[in-house]
Amino acid sequence: MIYPILTLFDILLALTLLWLGWHLLSTEDIFKAVVLFISFGLLMALTWVRMRAPDVALAEAALGAGLTGPLFLSALRRMNRVLKGERRLDSDENRGEDHAKNPKPT
Amino acid sequence: MITTLLYSMTGLILFGMGLFTLIVHSHPLRKILAVNVMSTGVFLILIATAYTPLGQGEVDPVPHAMVLTGIVVSVSVTALALILACRVQETSNLDLLKKKTVPETAKESTT
Amino acid sequence: MIFLNVDNPSWMITPIIVPLTAGLLCFLFQRKTFAIALSAVLVNLLAACFLIGQLLTCGPMRYSMGGWQAPLGITLRTDGPAVLMLLMTGVTGFAITLYARGYFSFRIDDPGGTDRHQQQQRYFWPLWLLLLAGLNGLFLSNDIFNLYITLEIIGISAASLAALSGKPAARLASFRYLLSSLLGSLTFLLGIVFLYKSCGLLDLDLLRNLTENGPGVRAALALMSVGLLLKTALVPMHFWLPPAHANALAPVSAILSALVIKGSFYLLFRLWFEVFASSITTEALNVMGGLGAGAILWGAIQAMRQHRLKLMVAYSTVSQLGYLFVAFPLSRAADNAQVWSIVIFMAMAHACAKSAMFMSAGTIFLHFGHDRIQDLTGVRASLPITVLAYGIAGVTLMGLPPSGAFIAKWLLLSWALASCQWWWVLVIIAGSAMAMIYVFRVISRFIVIPEGFSSQKLEFHSRLLEWPALALALISLLLGLVAPWLLHILAKGSIDLTQILPGGLP
Amino acid sequence: MPKTRNRHKRLDGFQRLFLLLVVCLITLLGCILSTIPNSAPGLADAVARLQERSGVKSPVTAVLLNFRAYDTMLEVVVLLLAVIGSWSLTKSPLPEQDTDISPVQMGVVRLLAPVMCLVAAYLVWQGSHLAGGAFQGGAILGAAGVLILVSDFPWIRTIPALPLRIGLVLGPLFFVGIALCCLFFTGKLLGYPEGTAGWLILLIEAACALSIGITLASLFAGGRPDNTMKKIQPPAKHPPGKSL
Numbered sequence: 001m002i003y004p005i006l007t008l009f010d011i012l013l014a015l016t017l018l019w020l021g022w023h024l025l026s027t028e029d030i031f032k033a034v035v036l037f038i039s040f041g042l043l044m045a046l047t048w049v050r051m052r053a054p055d056v057a058l059a060e061a062a063l064g065a066g067l068t069g070p071l072f073l074s075a076l077r078r079m080n081r082v083l084k085g086e087r088r089l090d091s092d093e094n095r096g097e098d099h100a101k102n103p104k105p106t
Numbered sequence: 107m108i109t110t111l112l113y114s115m116t117g118l119i120l121f122g123m124g125l126f127t128l129i130v131h132s133h134p135l136r137k138i139l140a141v142n143v144m145s146t147g148v149f150l151i152l153i154a155t156a157y158t159p160l161g162q163g164e165v166d167p168v169p170h171a172m173v174l175t176g177i178v179v180s181v182s183v184t185a186l187a188l189i190l191a192c193r194v195q196e197t198s199n200l201d202l203l204k205k206k207t208v209p210e211t212a213k214e215s216t217t
Numbered sequence: 218m219i220f221l222n223v224d225n226p227s228w229m230i231t232p233i234i235v236p237l238t239a240g241l242l243c244f245l246f247q248r249k250t251f252a253i254a255l256s257a258v259l260v261n262l263l264a265a266c267f268l269i270g271q272l273l274t275c276g277p278m279r280y281s282m283g284g285w286q287a288p289l290g291i292t293l294r295t296d297g298p299a300v301l302m303l304l305m306t307g308v309t310g311f312a313i314t315l316y317a318r319g320y321f322s323f324r325i326d327d328p329g330g331t332d333r334h335q336q337q338q339r340y341f342w343p344l345w346l347l348l349l350a351g352l353n354g355l356f357l358s359n360d361i362f363n364l365y366i367t368l369e370i371i372g373i374s375a376a377s378l379a380a381l382s383g384k385p386a387a388r389l390a391s392f393r394y395l396l397s398s399l400l401g402s403l404t405f406l407l408g409i410v411f412l413y414k415s416c417g418l419l420d421l422d423l424l425r426n427l428t429e430n431g432p433g434v435r436a437a438l439a440l441m442s443v444g445l446l447l448k449t450a451l452v453p454m455h456f457w458l459p460p461a462h463a464n465a466l467a468p469v470s471a472i473l474s475a476l477v478i479k480g481s482f483y484l485l486f487r488l489w490f491e492v493f494a495s496s497i498t499t500e501a502l503n504v505m506g507g508l509g510a511g512a513i514l515w516g517a518i519q520a521m522r523q524h525r526l527k528l529m530v531a532y533s534t535v536s537q538l539g540y541l542f543v544a545f546p547l548s549r550a551a552d553n554a555q556v557w558s559i560v561i562f563m564a565m566a567h568a569c570a571k572s573a574m575f576m577s578a579g580t581i582f583l584h585f586g587h588d589r590i591q592d593l594t595g596v597r598a599s600l601p602i603t604v605l606a607y608g609i610a611g612v613t614l615m616g617l618p619p620s621g622a623f624i625a626k627w628l629l630l631s632w633a634l635a636s637c638q639w640w641w642v643l644v645i646i647a648g649s650a651m652a653m654i655y656v657f658r659v660i661s662r663f664i665v666i667p668e669g670f671s672s673q674k675l676e677f678h679s680r681l682l683e684w685p686a687l688a689l690a691l692i693s694l695l696l697g698l699v700a701p702w703l704l705h706i707l708a709k710g711s712i713d714l715t716q717i718l719p720g721g722l723p
Numbered sequence: 724m725p726k727t728r729n730r731h732k733r734l735d736g737f738q739r740l741f742l743l744l745v746v747c748l749i750t751l752l753g754c755i756l757s758t759i760p761n762s763a764p765g766l767a768d769a770v771a772r773l774q775e776r777s778g779v780k781s782p783v784t785a786v787l788l789n790f791r792a793y794d795t796m797l798e799v800v801v802l803l804l805a806v807i808g809s810w811s812l813t814k815s816p817l818p819e820q821d822t823d824i825s826p827v828q829m830g831v832v833r834l835l836a837p838v839m840c841l842v843a844a845y846l847v848w849q850g851s852h853l854a855g856g857a858f859q860g861g862a863i864l865g866a867a868g869v870l871i872l873v874s875d876f877p878w879i880r881t882i883p884a885l886p887l888r889i890g891l892v893l894g895p896l897f898f899v900g901i902a903l904c905c906l907f908f909t910g911k912l913l914g915y916p917e918g919t920a921g922w923l924i925l926l927i928e929a930a931c932a933l934s935i936g937i938t939l940a941s942l943f944a945g946g947r948p949d950n951t952m953k954k955i956q957p958p959a960k961h962p963p964g965k966s967l
């Protein structure tokens with residue numbers, strides 16, 4: 001009977017999902033969180049396969065891991081660059097004229 | 107049935123964890139991650155609802171279509187939120203940077 | 218040409234498809250965007266009027282997308298509230314489009330920072346038109362998952378619009394707005410999941426006919442309500458609204474305050490009083506009324522304390538939203554069409570008045586370079602029409618006759634007295650009195666002309682900056698006079714249960 | 724629940740209260756969720772009954788692009804909206820001189836990108852009978868785009884804005900166009916004429932996959948392309964006069 005094995009697999013998968021989810025949300029290091037998030041996405045793809053949703057699994061694998069992860073990583077890099085002071089200079093950035101016009105709301 | 111329940115609960119707990127993190131943590135990236143985890147939780151419940159074990163009939167495809175739609179929506183919103191967060195970060199440091207690099211900003215303002 | 222018949226339900230897709238296509242074209246071409254946008258909003262307005270006519274002659278209608286009937290396919294429907302909200306969006310949207318044209322050309326003609334303003338204008342039009350399409354889709358849709366997608370369209374475009382001004386404060390506010398809006402839609406989606414799990418249906422008509430009333434449906438309703446309340450910014454969840462609305466560009470503030478909030482409120486109201494009317498308890502209604510009362514008082518108090526004009530107007534939005542929710546507990550004393558009439562009146566009057574107010578505030582900001590209430594003396598000399606528009610819109614906010622808000626408040630008061638719930642009377646009167654204070658506090662500044670004041674700034678004058686605001690303010694004022702006509706539409710379009718198909722597939 | 728394990732020390736009063744609230748809420752929702760009887764029929768039967776009229780064999784594709792195609796149409800617009808929003812926020816920060824690409828990476832990208840495009844095309848094509856479709860194909864295309872963007876080929880910076888915009892709008896506009904054509908021919912928006920559903924769906928999927936791919940890549944690029952098109956130099960720390 002395949003049923004108990006499958007249930008065991010389900011429980012393991014669910015616990016791993018929860019564990020990953022909790023860790024990615026609570027680690028101090030954002031980079032680590034993003035990496036955990038990518039693996040979380042891959043595990044989700046596995047879950048979708050288990051739930052007999054191959055379409056969703058394909059989309060999750062491609063989008064969740066293949067795109068959201070890089071998106072987060074590039075945003076993280078961009079933010080770190082800001083923190084380090086190597087800010088990119090835009091020609092369309094605010095020149096502070098609106099600052100002059102509006103004092104801080106009280 | 108038990109599978110549906112198990113995965114539904116997992117999804118619900120993921121939703122709760124995301125909600126908690128979204129409100130409590132202040133880092134913008136963390137907030138966006140939290141929203142993603144929340145949405146994954148919701149999708150998991152929906153897919154688990156549609157699940158029927160092998161050999162007991164077809165899986166309901168409508169929730170699958172809904173989740174596909176939802177995943178794409180959540181990716182696009184995530185991307186927008188990330189870019190917005192970067193811009194917030196960049197411009198909120200602007201005042202600080204201005205004091206440090208006065209000549210640069212002066213040059214910049216000639217455009 | 219069979220589909221050009223007046224009674225063809227296909228007409229109801231016009232307000233969705235036309236702004237959608239126009240928005241795509243605006244993004245594609247980036248030239249002549251104003252012409253595209255203007256024709257789109259004009260067609261939209263005409264379509265709204267046409268749909269009202271169609272409703273009056275043919276009654277409420279259903280339209281199945283792609284010919285697939287209800288349980289599986291997506292249906293749209295028109296009824297009284299929906300077409301009136303379409304009309305509200307059409308009128309307000311038309312005026313806002315004209316104003317936005319004036320606003321951006323003023324900013325672009327302004328020396329300095331031209332490129333930035335051109336960029337703003339370039340992205341404003343597609344975002345606004347797609348937002349309009351999303352709103353119209355929300356008003357017409359009859360499918361709960363489709364409603365979720367329209368909510369997402371509205372949320373994303375509204376947040377992008379709010380960030381358009383490029384100020385750091387606006388970006389931060391927009392980020393918060395986006396996150397709140399996301400949280401709201403996710404909660405809404407969770408509600409849909411609960412609903413689908415317990416009913417297996419997505420169509421609102423079929424859901425209404427369902428007798429099942431278990432805990433699953435209640436939980437679904439609660440989740441969806443919380444999500445929508447977050448998007449509507451009822452008081453404990455209003456934190457995102459004032460900064461987002463006050464820091465945006467003036468036309469954007471008008472759009473956000475007048476239309477975007479009404480979208481989610483309309484959906485909430487429809488869910489409570491139409492779809493799940495049988496699951497609603499008196500306690501839940503009282504909770505909503507209590508929150509509404511809190512919103513009225515808290516928003517008004519905050520509005521009185523503000524030093525910046527746009528923030529004040531934004532807090533006044535928080536306050537005015539409260540009246541919409543006070544109608545909830547009083548609904549037990551009235552029938553369905555009456556509750557709709559009060560809410561629709563209030564929403565329409567507020568949409569026109571609040572957009573007029575934000576437009577006036579924007580014009581004043583453009584001409585004076587700031588909006589500190591303290592220093593806005595003598596605006597009357599430079600911008601008499603704007604001040605007039607502001608004053609008339611203020612009359613509506615206070616709820617004086619003959620404005621539409623007066624009718625709504627009058628109905629609210631009479632129901633409260635009829636059902637012996639006098640505490641609502643106190644709240645409504647207090648809210649109106651405080652509205653009077655915060656409106657007059659600003660107007661008194663505008664009107665006073667200090668000694669030695671010279672109004673030399675008139676060379677910037679643009680008609681598009683002033684007249685749309687005045688027109689909207691006048692509409693909001695005169696809405697009370699056409700009240701019987703609006704009531705007729707609502708009564709005509711009230712929900713006719715016999716019309717609904719019993720879940721038949723083709 | 725592992726919720727409280729790690730952060731006991733740093734939770735202040737509000738956070739504890741909120742944690743309690745969330746736990747209560749989730750427990751309540753969990754109880755309700757577990758009591759919902761699994762009796763709701765869902766829409767699986769309806770889909771199965773109408774499957775052969777949809778023109779495709781895969782039920783999910785049938786739902787996405789025929790029965791509930793209106794949802795999908797709006798949802799493609801949501802994607803586009805995200806791009807418009809991001810373009811309105813900022814310019815793309817991509818060009819950076821200091822990333823030097825190793826030849827190995829170059830070779831990998833040169834090999835992988837066409838393969839991914841092929842996979843994407845295959846996914847779109849097989850969407851009519853197996854798992855796959857516009858979103859999956861578009862996602863793969865987008866991933867290919869991300870790969871190319873990361874490798875920082877010099878020609879990326881010279882992509883003019885107009886073709887990019889055409890690529891972005893193509894999918895939604897094509898979808899709306901087909902919808903309106905259907906309205907013209909059958910009197911129903913998105914009601915495909917008899918017998919043409921399969922082809923039309925494939926066409927829509929191809930256009931949408933292309934647009935979704937470009938959309939996702941643009942989202943990764945993180946902003947609007949520079950209209951000046953001369954930006955071979957990195958924008959960082961050079962006088963902006965040159966870039967205009």
